[in-house]
Amino acid sequence: MGRGSYALARVAVIVxxxxxxxxxxxxxxAGTGVLVPGLTGRRIGVLAGAALFxxxxGAVFAVRRGRYAALARGASRAGRSVFLQDRAxxxxxxxRARRWWLLIAFLAALGSSFAVPxxxxxxxxxxxxxLWAKALWLGGLERRAGSLLWVRTEWAQASPAAKPVRGYLSTGLAAGDAAPGGGRRRSGRVPAGAAVSEAR
Structure with a gap:
């Protein structure tokens, strides 16, 4: 997996x-679109939206799950020199890297309401x-394995399961400031020294 210091991000947090x-x-x-009659009418639009939901x-939850599972099974233990990136x-x-794509998706969804509300x-x-369901599923993998899954930040620019990702690294459950599944850790942040010590 490489030697020296490098940054790791939690797989579930990225997901x-x-x-x-x-x-x-x-x-x-969707709420704004309901106010617009549209070409198909509100009833058809809402029914089509429910089916699309x-x-x-289901598709987002299922895509690449096999790849995630395989990378999780092959995860190697992270060394003490790694930098664990905060959840925030x-x-x-x-x-920040995808804000324009997210804005375009919102505007496209809003504009399409004039056709199908x-x-x-x-x-x-x-x-x-x-995505929430997939993060929770990853949290289940982490709890069963008793370790958290991390990926090198430079490998996961597109996705934590993309082709450039050569493998995951694992740490103890106490490492970092996010719980299994990528949510906020309820007990508060673990001190940095404790987090890194759990990386082995």
Whole structure:
């Protein structure tokens, strides 16, 4: 996996990074779209949106799960010299790098309401639900293995399961400031020294 110091980001945090934004954008565009009659009418739009929500949520949850599972099984123990990136930093970096794509998706969903009210917004919300579910599934893998999954930041620019990702690294459950599944750690942040010591 390489020697020396390098930054690691939590896999589950990257997976769930767009979920909150997509959920709000989807609900806002869907709610606004319901106010527009559209070409198909509100009833058809909402029914189509409900179907899209389920289809998109299931597809997003299922895509690349085999790749994630294989990388998790092959995870090697992280060394003491690694830098564990904070949850907030990972979220901020991911959203900042893709803010224009997220804005375009919101505007496209909003604009499509003039044709099919609320449908595209509910599809965005479905994508958010699928990502949340996948992060929770990763949390289950982490709890069963008794270790957290991390990926080198320079490998996961597109996705933590993309082709450039050569493998995951693992740490103890106390490492970092995010719980299994990438959520906030309820007991508060673990001191930096303790986090790095758990990296072995």
């Amino acid at each position: 769930r990074a767009p979920a909150g934004w997509l959920a709000w954008a989807g609900l806002l565009s 389920l289809i998109v949520a 930093v990972t979220l901020r970096n991911w959203r 609320a449908a595209a917004g509910m599809a965005l919300a479905g994508a958010a639900a699928g």
